[in-house]
Amino acid sequence: MTQEGQRVVLRRHPIGALRPEDFSIEAQSALAPGEGEFLVRTLFVSVDPMLRIFIDSAPLGGTFPAMPPGTTIPGPAVGEIIESRHPNFHSGEFVEGRFGWQNFAVSNGAGVNKVNRALGGPANALSIGGLPGFTAYVGLRSAGGVKPGQTVLVSGAAGAVGSVVGPLVQAAGGRAVGIAAGAAKCAYLVEKAGYAAAADRTAEDFTAQLARALPNGADLYFDNVGGPMLPRVLPFLARGALILICGLMDQYQGEDRSGPDHLPALLRAVMGKGVRLQSFTQAGQQALRPAFEAEMAALVAAGKIDVPLHVEEGIERLPYALCGLFDKAVAGKVLVRVAAPVETTTHSRIVEETS
Ligand SMILES: NC(=O)c1ccc[n+]([C@@H]2O[C@H](COP(=O)([O-])OP(=O)(O)OC[C@H]3O[C@@H](n4cnc5c(N)ncnc54)[C@H](OP(=O)(O)O)[C@@H]3O)[C@@H](O)[C@H]2O)c1
Known part of the structure; x- marks a missing residue:
């Protein structure tokens, strides 16, 4: 044929x-x-x-x-x-x-x-069963998994990857805090996507919202966007936190969108708070598919992801x-x-x- x-x-x-x-x-x-x-x-x-x-x-x-x-x-x-x-x-x-x-x-x-x-x-x-879901799963694994009580801050949280990170963090006993643009997406994160709290990056009081959502700081920053969001969240990272670069959505359309040089602030966080920075890719991680599918199927069956x-x-x-x-x-x-x-x-x- x-x-x-x-x-x-x-x-x-x-x-x-x-x-x-x-x-x-x-x-x-x-x-x-x-x-x-x-x-x-x-x-x-x-x-x-x-x-x-x-x-x-x-x-x-x-x-x-x-x-x-x-x-x-x-x-x-x-x-x-x-x-x-x-x-x-x-x-x-x-x-x-x-x-x-x-x-x-x-x-x-x-x-x-x-x-x-x-x-x-x-x-x-x-x-949930494809690239975004698998990326969320591999990313959290590459960070060493989420321990009960840990806080995970996620940028681009209402996107395809972030929408899976929330339920996975929740299932592991962690506390997910999402960043998204607008009140509707923030409501979605808290009401439907397993997030304990959300901060609206377009709101004037965004920093105050982050401060309220992260009283003890974030242990992991699951970053989907890069760009100028990184220096904004640095003050809210806990000592020894890991910045996990999943993607750099803000920088894909041209490096000039990154704005001023934020490296000094990042280096201060690295030296002063022991913050670490790493990236990961889902590519080449096919061996994790069976465990991933089993975990996602359990979340679907329990009605914990949609x-x-x-x-x-x-x-x-x-x-x-x-x-x-x-x-x-x-x-x-x-x-x-x-x-x-x-x-x-x-x-x-x-x-x-x-x-
Ligand atoms: N490492 C890997 O193996 C791997 C695999 C697949 C995807 N990725 C990466 O994962 C990231 C998320 O992918 P996705 O499929 O979830 O994308 P998506 O569905 O398009 O969601 C991305 C979210 O990022 C936010 N965003 C977009 N532009 C932004 C900007 N300039 N500043 C701040 N936030 C911005 C948007 O949310 P708000 O506007 O609501 O903030 C959007 O909902 C991407 O960077 C992608 O390249 C990595």
Whole structure:
């Protein structure tokens, strides 16, 4: 069986803020799986901020090679296998993998996960059961886990990753405090996402809110945004706290957004309070998948996690959805549906985007 569809490619390396014109849509050539491969029809495609790094002309200051224009945008997607010549993957199975921004993909199974129905419908395999959920899990593990009574401060807390950090911290007996933009997202954190308290980064009394939420300081700062938020939270870190860099959302659209040099304040915290700084990546941590899925399934079954999904319709919406992530007004995970849904389950709560 062969299929034809569309794919979204990089048209040019973005300069500063992303624009939809940085991408173009092309017809996809017919694909057929070879021996040991399978063909996937994608249903939902994930929209992830880290893509902004990968499509830059000098990713993370040139740490990675630049992606040539014309390349299909990479990233996680969920789909249905429609033809298989692979012994362990079968037609009709739902799988999550780095299938990219395209209607069809051929895979040899590397890095592909079968959709775990204990984590909800297929779309949830890109949220709590996919990259954001796994990132939250691996991040807390890389920090040595959360001990009962410890306080974890999270920036970008109402995003896809932060929405999973809260329930994981709560389940470990810790106390999660979230930073988000606006009262609605802060209410979401406390009422739905396992956070003990939240601070509104757009409020005039943000610092006072942090002080109230962190009477004994934070033992761990799970940082999703970098930029000028870091010096603002330094006074609220406990002695010996760990700053865990998950991502630098504030800096992806251009280093000049970082503003003035905050290194002296960070170094004072390192020397004066024994604060430590480290990063982590979920990449290469596949061995943790079984433990991760078991823990997430327990949270789902107990009704302790429910991350809203914001679903846009049609492959042509992908560039717009990615651009919109950087001033996203909603809490939860953003996806684009590129083919008709096959089912919904009680755990797949789909909230339609209103834009
Ligand atoms: N280390 C890894 O292996 C790994 C893997 C996947 C993702 N990541 C990283 O994890 C981070 C979160 O990803 P995600 O999927 O949760 O993204 P997301 O759903 O887009 O959420 C990110 C949140 O960051 C906040 N934010 C955005 N721009 C900001 C700015 N300029 N200043 C302060 N806050 C800002 C927003 O919340 P408010 O506006 O409400 O504050 C937004 O909800 C990203 O940096 C991503 O690159 C890391």
